[in-house]
Amino acid sequence: MTAAATTSHLIDVRAEFPLLARRFDDKPLVYLDSANTSQKPESVLVAMDEFARTTYAPINRSAYRLAAEATDVYEGARASVARFVNARDANEIVFTKNATESLNLVARAWGEANLREGDVVVLTHMEHHANIVPWHQLAAARGIELRWVPLTDDGELDLSGLDALLAGAKVFSFTALSNVLGTITPVRHLVDAAHAAGALAVVDACQHVPHGPTDVQAWDADFVAFSSHKMCGPSGIGALWGRAELLDATPPFLGGGNMISDVRLDGFTPAPVPAKFEAGTPPIIEAAGFGAAVDFLEGIGMDNVRRHEMTLTDYALTTLDERFGDRIRIHGPRNIEHRAGVLSFEFDDLHPHDVSQILDADNVCVRAGHHCAKPLMRLLGVTATARASLYLYNDTADVDALGDALERAGDYFAL
């Protein structure tokens, strides 16, 4: 597949993202950090602004019409998000602060109620800290044992010993798409393996939901975590999808208003799901934006988003290889069927901080650092990488600009 032949698969939505018109030094912005956080389309900005100007009020609490309208928007967003990931019921979507809080909710609320000393939780070597640290915290508090699925040399999960790792495990929590390697994991296969071992399957889909069709029923998972801000929505809101019966059986996470049916001097009765997990005033305006982001992505079609990114990823891998050969080492699988547009790389012997600094002089925004995945960094034998990540608003010109800026970085530090 040549890059030229596939560019007809590209979609062109850049003009719908006002921020991407920003210029520095009178040159265009080249935003290649969407695995970190995504930019917002006009429709999301307008939805939040209009909601705040015309409809904002407390939700779930008041009889007046304005509050009822605000509640409708908030619950409408929940229904949109549920539809987007094919949940059976809108009440299977719990709004959280972000995917990190969603994973903490599982580890703390479900984990503390169900895990005992010696119980086993299986994670993988490519997890984000958000899917490691809550389990470490639980390990410290409860004495649970953590096991780790290793990786193959080309950055995929090494599943050869999976059944042995899962033997006796209570939880298998894993990413659907690595935020460092771009690897797309075989979620359904991993869920089946977890269930065969009697373990709960928890999916960190924070990088997956924004970049391709996601069907929690087809995955047959138990919990799925994701964030609004990586999928064209605002920061400050995320979601946890959970199987209804599991959410019902899980004790509350945070305590406070909104999450109770009754409070007495001698105790409290939690509210039904999902309110049970939404203590305090939630991010209401952000929910309006999250709903609008889902509408925006559905309007484009997630199959089209995925095809666009596969095309662009193929173009990036091909052109960067052609231009730089051995000077660039891009981590993760080469097969674009198995990877997304997350390109972590080493360039010459330059430190990622220096690479990103030089790239910034050409307005090319890439992340430099450990990407909240220090165990994976150690496995790769690096302290940090530079990471360019692609989204639906990027195009081949962005990739070309990355290549041009890398040439300049190489020249700058040439001995």
Next chain:
Amino acid sequence: MPGLDDLYREIILDHYRSPRNRGELPTPPARLAVGHNPLCGDEVTVYVDVEDGTVTDVKVSGQGCSISQSSASMMTQAVKGRSIDEVQSMIARFKSMLSINEPPPPRSSVSNGDRDGDAAASATSPGGVSGDGSELGDLEALRGVVKFPVRIKCATLAWNTLVEAIDAPIPT
């Protein structure tokens, strides 16, 4: 926007390409400390030999970007052979040079904090020496880092680690 050349001065690139005093010292008698930059995962180990209140030898190992590596390299040259008092004073001066305790001024960058008294001298001699004679010399090349606030932690990593190494007990 400040240009790249404000950050990557030639002397910085020189120290980055040819770092001085790289390596390790036997412990004991040397003391050591390990410093981390949580932002990027960089890690440096500073080894320091102190005899009769004087830094007789210092070496740095570890990985980092051009700014952290060149700063460490220049630091080793600057502190070797100095008394602990001189070294402490130099650390304070260096960190002061890179401190941003107040929002950047609207016009060209000016000094802050305890360098205010040297404003006139600095204005005429940007790489200048302040009053008490413990000059920063080549280290002045790192002054431009202050215009790139994210990189300040890179420049100070080895220095903060040196402070810890000097205060560390001698390993047994």
